[in-house]
Amino acid sequence: MINILLIAAIFGFVLSTTLFFKKSTNTIATRILGSFYFLLSVYALQAFIIDGGYLEHFTWFFLWPLLPYHLIFIPIYYYFKVILTDQFKWDKAELILLIPFLLGLIDVVYVYLQPVNFYNNIIFQAIASPEHRLEAEYWLLSLDQHLLMRHVWQLGVLVVLIPPIKKFIKKGNNDELKSILNKWLITFWSILTLMAVLAILYALEKMFDENLFHSLIIIGKDGGIITFFLYIALFLIGIIPIYFPSILYGYPQKIKPSSNIIKEEQPEELKFGLDEQEVISKLESLKESKSYLNQSFNLTECARELDMPSHHISYFLKSYYGLSFSSYKNDLRMGYAKRLIEDGYLQNNTIEALAGECGFASRTSFSKAFKNATEVSPSQYAIDMR
Template sequence: MYNILLIASIFGFVLTTLLFLKKSTQPKATIFLGSFYFLLSVYALQAYIIDGGHLALCSWFFLWPLILYNLFAVPIYFYFETIMADEFKWKKRYLLLFLPFVLSVIDAGFIYLQPDAVYQEMLHNALTDPKNRLHVSYWLLDLDQHMLMRHVWQLGALLIVMPKLLDFIKEGTADGLKVILNKWLLVFWFGLTLFAVFAIFYAVENMLAINIFEGGSMVPVILYLIMFSIGVIPIYFPTILHGYPQVIEGTVDSKQSISNQELDNKYGLDEAGVKRKLKLLVQKKLHLQQDFNVTNCAREMEMPAHHLSYFIKQQYGLNFTSYKNNLRMQHAKKLIEDGFLENNTTDALAWECGFASRSSFSRVFKDATDHSPSDYASILQDNG
């Protein structure tokens, strides 16, 4: 049973690394999400170590993580707020989110300031009786009270964002990326809410020495399964690594009312900015390189490949390959008009336009002009 905690922790650390290192269209939201998965990974790992009976091998992994766990509500709330507002602005009321963290700093600091025998006794009790470790007393609160408080704060943060989230998912529903984002946010919110609820049940069970459900181990098992699900569910939503800009920057006055239809059309990437970057790539003639594909193009533009493909489809009605070939055919026709074939072969023309072979170039050229390159040159010459 405890192995699922280890798996969830490993998945979480991998996801954290990807979120922190991956370029994103919403870097602040991505950092907040990565911060949450880091906390969840440490939480799952310590639960695996202590509840699984491995604390003797990792005795250093004790007490101090309490401070991290009591930050749970912070990245969760900030992530949803940033995604829905497409920005993050600090507000004084956010200080309330840090109350569990402040109390844990005080309690953990108090224990570390005590004689070493106090810490060693606490560690010994966790080693010999891990099931009852939540009853340990600090200074202000017991460990089970810390657990109850942090997850009450987590649940409160999720309930606060819920009305805004429900309004948010109603907007821009004709946009493919927005539909994916809506599904992710609903699944993520639901998973976090279940996590908070069952963690609260677990804390209450330990505080009152009762079993809320029949079978004393049911609540922790469900809690571990929920943690595992939250840790691995991003596999089904890989686009969350890149973020989602809400409204095209500079095109909508914040004081204007925006209809759902306008949001359907404008939700996505910065249209002017992307077109400007595409124009710059054409000026640099990168589309004439043989390895010019959607991945390399997106890397040059510092944006996710799936966002670029989506943008080109929405703006030009073409997939990326067709868009690239159209640019190459414009260059090919210009070269032919300038007399390139008078002193060069069709193979040289194909190579000049980014094609690896004459046959593939000729096929694309005929699809675009209804003529072979040589026939097109002859027609130009006759008309001239």
Template sequence: MYNILLIAAIFGFVLTTLLFSKKSTHPTATFFLGSFYFLLSVYALQAYIIDGGHLANCSWFFLWPLIPYNLFAVPVYFYFITIIEDEYKWKNTHLFWFLPFILSIIDVGYIYIQPDAVHSKLLHTAITNPQNRLHASYWLLNLDQHMFLRHLWQLLALLFVLPKLLSFISNNGTNKLKNLLNKWLLIFWFGLTLFAVFAIFYAVGNRLGHNIFEGGAIIPITLYMIMFLVGVIPIYFPTILQGYPKVIKMIPKDGQVGETKKNNKFGLHEEQVESKLKLLMDKKIYLKQDFDLTNLARELEIPAHQLSYFIKEHYGVNFTVYKNNLRIDYGKRLIHEGFLSTNTMDALALECGFASRSSFSKVFKNTTTLSPSEYDNKIKNND
């Protein structure tokens, strides 16, 4: 059972690394999401170490994690708000979400300034009787009260953003990328809510000294399973590792004062992307053998799925057709300039970025209805 926690921790650390290392169209939201998964990973790992009976070999992994754990509500709240409002703005009222964190600093600091025997006693109890470790008394709160408070705050944050989330989801529902984001946000919100609710049940049960439900292992097992699912569910939404659909607010071109219009490209500033794309096409990077959607997206520093969406919306074709059109246009230009008078058809194919003459001829005919040779003869006859 405890191996579930270890797997969740591993997945969480991998996801955290990906979120922090990859470029994103929404870096602030990515940061908050990565921060949450880092906290969840440490949380799952410590639960595996303590509940699995490994704390004696990892005694350093004790007490201090209480401080970051009590930040759970912070990245959760800021992540949803940043996505929903399309920006991050600090407000003094946000200090409310840091209350469990502040209390944990006080309590952990209090234990650390006590004689070593106090810390050693708490550690010994956690090692020998991990099931009752939540009864440990600090200064302001017991450990089970800290657990209850941090997940209560997490639940409050989720309930607070729910009306805004539902309103956000109801807008622009016909967009494919937006629909994907809506689905992810709903599932993520639901998973976090279950996590918070069962963690509260677990803390209350420990506080009262008996289990709320029949069967003593139901709540902890369910809680572990929820942690596991929350940790691995992004596998179903790989695009969140690359960025988030983002609504770009645009000022009307006529300069009149009024309500701003919203660009429905979700994450793509058309003018910026088009300008960068034109510069790259002027360099003829489409002639390289390795020219593909992934490499072009890397050059433009935007997610590949959003570049694909941009090309489809802006040019009315998919990426493969877009690439082939560029290459065939270049090939036609070379033929007009007399390239085939001094070079072979194989050389022309390679010059246009194709791996073989056959693939070049096939794409050329599909695009122009003529083979390269027929196109060359037609030009000569017209001359």
């Protein structure tokens, strides 16, 4: 069961690296999420080292992690805030989030300022009796009190987020990407809340030296049902992004449909699409590369070239241009075909050659697409251009 912590740590380190360096449609949100997964990975790794009995080989990995652990709920808060409001904004009232960190800083500095024997005694007790390591006394608070405070703050943050999350989920339920985002936020929030509750119960058990569920001991002679489910919660948080791969790219931001596109009346509420300028820039690069002229060019190939999920591309094209991917591709091909005709391509080449040049497998399919786009045949268009 201890190995669950190691697996969660490995998954977390891989995910945090991916979130930091992967190209994203919402850089701020994905990097904040990456910082959370990095802290979670350090948290799980230290728990594996201590509970697995390896602390004697990593004695340096005990006191200082208290400080980053007291920051773990801050990226949680700001990740949700950025997703829900589409912006990163700091408020003075949010200084309350730093209280656990400041108390932890005081205690960590206090311990390091003590004679070496003071710190060595804390390490010795943690190695000799890992299950009682949280009883270590610092100056302001004991280690179990620090654990309790940290997760009370985490639970408080998650409770504060309930109203804006509920309001956010009610909007745009018919939107495919919004539906995926809703599921991810609910799942992520739920597991984080479970983790906070279990960690609070775990800290209370250690503080009062009482197993709250005597008959359900699972992990060793001193383990229990709370410890078991806390490990499971950490494991789930570490691997749950596998079921929501879109978070690796970031979720889209709000945009308005282009004013140049004639569409049916749209509701005043902004729809969720991708970052307008970024995606348009990528589409311009696609035009310049002319890869859309390849007969094998499809949505999958387009996604690979733009380094975006295919459903994001389809969503953006539909929301911004009112076109399916197939229609957008044909529009690009028809634009290229018209330029070739205007430059006199058909004076020395056949329509079959023009069809192949524009990415079509046959003259028939090309002529049909061209007539749908221009209301005239390629040959007639050539005549009109003379």
